[in-house]
């Protein structure tokens with residue numbers, strides 16, 4: 054029986070391994086983590102992350118061939134294939150601070166693998182890492198153990214939070230990069246056989262190691278660039294009377310452009326896009342390519358601009374100040390169908406409004422009050438201003454909001470600022486709201 058161990062039971066490690074376990078009943082999969090609360094949650098009825106469909110998948114195979122454990126060393130030692138899915142955040146200090154990926158967690162995982170391994174291992178980079186990381190990992194592993202053959206593979210994860218299970222069941226592609234040596238090819242083949250249990254062969258792409266590592270950064274940079282492109286266009290739409298939804302539809306009909314990922318919004322968030330672009334920028338700079346670095350930097354600049362543009366619109370619409378005014382924020386996670394608040398644009402919006410002394414209430418059915426408190430504290434908010442956190446209750450928000458009742462209870466004029474273009478602006482205008490939708494004329 055092939056044994057798989059995954060180091061890191063986070064948003065990627067947990068769901069990816071659960072899907073491998075459910076699709077490959079003959080493979081034992083153990084997900085390990087140094088965080089006991091996280092492992093306890095994976096072993097409980099309340100999983101540590103929210104993803105549609107995840108509960109069912111975990112329930113189908115937990116205790117059968119899927120296990121969660123804090124006994125990291127034991128399970129790493131026993132595994133044939135080790136996925137490493139630890140966090141790789143942006144460095145906050147030292148060389149490359151603010152841009153480069155922090156590989157501390159990766160390095161300590163690699164050193165631990167070298168310490169405990171007694172048999173040959175395939176080590177798979179599941180985390181997003183800078184191109185050429187496999188070279189460093191190889192050095193750490195081979196210099197710290199004797200007589201063991203390590204094959205490093207790059208198998209970046211392309212799932213999107215909110216649709217992780219769907220993406221894992223039906224991936225557009227699975228990418229595996231390995232060394233172009235006989236041992237390297239054998240390792241690639243072994244991992245291919247795992248995915249072949251449910252992914253059609255034509256969707257499993259194999260490349261050299263560096264192409265696979267770089268493809269993940271490139272994919273995220275292209276996706277974020279698309280959001281910044283449509284958001285840049287939304288500003289021009291507002292200035293000219295064009296409607297960004299109509300523009301998106303019109304350009305998306307061009308088969309070379311395609312209709313997906315063309316929604317204007319308050320800006321992208323999440324733990325990946327900004328971090329991976331900064332990482333790309335750093336790699337370009339280190340490789341003597343400042344012009345290429347500047348090109349990608351602009352994607353982040355536009356995103357920051359979009360968030361501040363939104364806040365400025367709220368404040369300027371409300372007669373240039375929100376001081377003492379009550380503002381309700383619906384939704385705090387970085388997008389729908391997730392409880393993940395890492396780098397959420399909502400934090401920037403809160404910051405802007407609280408900076409102007411608004412009274413802010415926050416509501417999100419998937420985010421706990423504790424989490425919101427932690428995020429706000431981490432972002433050094435001024436706590437002098439009243440802040441009201443609504444207790445979370447998924448059932449409450451899933452009901453339709455009674456906008457007429459909300460309108461009746463509000464001071465007039467009553468405003469709705471839609472950072473995702475999801476409300477029925479026409480209906481709300483009929484009730485009497487002034488509605489601002491990103492990239493659209495104020496009168497619809």
Ligand code: NAD
Nearest residue numbers: 061062063064065086087088138139140141158180181210
């Ligand atoms: P996460 O923070 O949710 O999970 C990482 C886990 O690794 C944590 O639980 C942490 O305790 C654990 N960990 C760290 N060091 C460890 C060690 N030495 N031993 C055991 N456990 C250790 O992060 P995530 O969102 O799952 O992301 C993981 C990686 O995948 C990152 O590189 C990220 O860029 C990449 N990625 C994320 C997404 C996403 O949507 N979140 C998508 C694709 C790729």
